[in-house]
Amino acid sequence: MSKRRLIDGICCIAIAVIALLLSFHPDVQMTARLTSLASSYIVIGGMTLIRYFYYNSPKYREFYKEKLEYEEIEQRDERQIRIREKAGWYTYQFGLEVIVIALIGSVILEAFGIIESSDTAAGILGGFLILQIIAELVILRYLSKKY
Amino acid sequence: MKNRVEELRKERGISQYEFARAIRVSRQTVSSIENGKYNPSLELAFVIAEYFGMRIEEIFLWERGINHE
Numbered sequence: 001m002s003k004r005r006l007i008d009g010i011c012c013i014a015i016a017v018i019a020l021l022l023s024f025h026p027d028v029q030m031t032a033r034l035t036s037l038a039s040s041y042i043v044i045g046g047m048t049l050i051r052y053f054y055y056n057s058p059k060y061r062e063f064y065k066e067k068l069e070y071e072e073i074e075q076r077d078e079r080q081i082r083i084r085e086k087a088g089w090y091t092y093q094f095g096l097e098v099i100v101i102a103l104i105g106s107v108i109l110e111a112f113g114i115i116e117s118s119d120t121a122a123g124i125l126g127g128f129l130i131l132q133i134i135a136e137l138v139i140l141r142y143l144s145k146k147y
Numbered sequence: 148m149k150n151r152v153e154e155l156r157k158e159r160g161i162s163q164y165e166f167a168r169a170i171r172v173s174r175q176t177v178s179s180i181e182n183g184k185y186n187p188s189l190e191l192a193f194v195i196a197e198y199f200g201m202r203i204e205e206i207f208l209w210e211r212g213i214n215h216e
Binding site (some may be wrong): 071074079 | 167
């Protein structure tokens with residue numbers, strides 16, 4: 001495991017200690033938030049350091065190398081890439097349909113008097129829908145030219 | 148696409164995992180290729196052919212499909 005992980009872990013612990021010390025200060029008001037920030041960073045920093053020393057021990061160093069290699073293969077595996085691309089396409093289509101349904105839904109709710117005005121929601125959703133469609137056209141055109 | 152990948156792999160006595168590592172793909176990809184659920188890219192097909200020391204057409208059995216009539 002790279003030394004960067006060790007530095008990350010130490011930084012997290014340092015942030016946690018600073019947050020904790022600040023929370024004890026009499027003039028500081030956000031005691032609860034600082035304490036929860038400190039506890040989160042202690043956990044993250046602690047886990048990072050444990051993993052660093054665990055995977056750098058002679059016993060598990062080889063195992064970690066294999067694990068990294070396996071992750072790299074999984075990341076570059078062509079079938080996985082194709083599946084991710086297909087999933088992205090389906091998710092995009094689903095997102096478009098959800099936006100359209102939400103748009104129509106907000107207008108219907110306004111017509112029935114359930115909500116006062118659908119202008120803001122319709123404006124935001126409509127704008128987002130148009131942006132998505134334009135982005136799709138631009139990206140498709142770019143990829144067509146590139147490949 | 149039908150193929151002889153499983154047959155050739157078993158002839159050489161190697162597991163799916165070992166074969167996958169050798170050609171740098173995941174074990175699921177090897178399984179999908181052997182079941183005919185997934186057709187490898189041209190590059191991967193060449194890698195597989197090189198691994199077995201055979202030609203692509205000796206491993207992958209192409210039959211003209213509806214889309215290519």
